[in-house]
Amino acid sequence: MLQLVIGNKAYSSWSLRPWILLKQFGIPFEEILIPLYEANTAEQIRRYAPTGKVPCLIDGPITIWESIAICEYLAEQYPQYKMWPEDRAHRAEARALAAEMHAGFSALRTHHPMNVRKVKPPKPRHPDVERDLARFTTMVENLRSRFATQGPFLMGEFSILDAMYVPVATRCRTYNLPVPEQTKIWIDHMLALPVMREWCAAAEVETWIVALNESAGE
Numbered sequence: 001m002l003q004l005v006i007g008n009k010a011y012s013s014w015s016l017r018p019w020i021l022l023k024q025f026g027i028p029f030e031e032i033l034i035p036l037y038e039a040n041t042a043e044q045i046r047r048y049a050p051t052g053k054v055p056c057l058i059d060g061p062i063t064i065w066e067s068i069a070i071c072e073y074l075a076e077q078y079p080q081y082k083m084w085p086e087d088r089a090h091r092a093e094a095r096a097l098a099a100e101m102h103a104g105f106s107a108l109r110t111h112h113p114m115n116v117r118k119v120k121p122p123k124p125r126h127p128d129v130e131r132d133l134a135r136f137t138t139m140v141e142n143l144r145s146r147f148a149t150q151g152p153f154l155m156g157e158f159s160i161l162d163a164m165y166v167p168v169a170t171r172c173r174t175y176n177l178p179v180p181e182q183t184k185i186w187i188d189h190m191l192a193l194p195v196m197r198e199w200c201a202a203a204e205v206e207t208w209i210v211a212l213n214e215s216a217g218e
Ligand SMILES: N[C@@H](CCC(=O)N[C@@H](CS)C(=O)NCC(=O)O)C(=O)O
Pocket: 007, 011, 012, 013, 014, 015, 036, 037, 041, 042, 052, 053, 054, 055, 065, 066, 067, 068, 102
């Protein structure tokens, strides 16, 4: 059976991406959770991933690290699930947008780390965060206006693109970030998915506290 090594569900946004992809398509896997930012975290993760970072997917003799590479591997292994849009041009666009997330949005990720257990009052935002947020909402509004009739996800059907951006949905809720209407509808839809509720419920009962994630945005 596949094994997915992840970090704390409260905080590990990169772990959430392949986790929700596997769950949403009902692919069975064993979850190995390693608490982040503890004295032996890196050593424990290195038993699986050469980078010492999560997520990491183990498929028998094959080890895959980096969230986007894991998603691509799963798309290739399970072609029946259509993890990318079927249309070639849409698939290229989805890959570009997913890559943009994987490589970018650093201000949003740094200033507003994921913390699915908290909702904080709105606060003035760093100009770089404003830029990231504007890019995100422009993308969502554009996609939803084009794919509205094809389903409630970014490109209609659930795809790797939704998995890559779902941690931004949780950040919008946690930090009360202002978003336009269609973006809000997509966020609410993502956060209401049974698999997201499952992730957040598990995060609620975790006992590990990471001070930086707790105090961010306050
Ligand atoms: N680019 C990597 C990022 C992975 C990453 O930074 N993971 C964090 C947790 S969300 C981690 O393992 N941090 C532990 C550390 O840096 O020691 C990916 O896409 O998988």
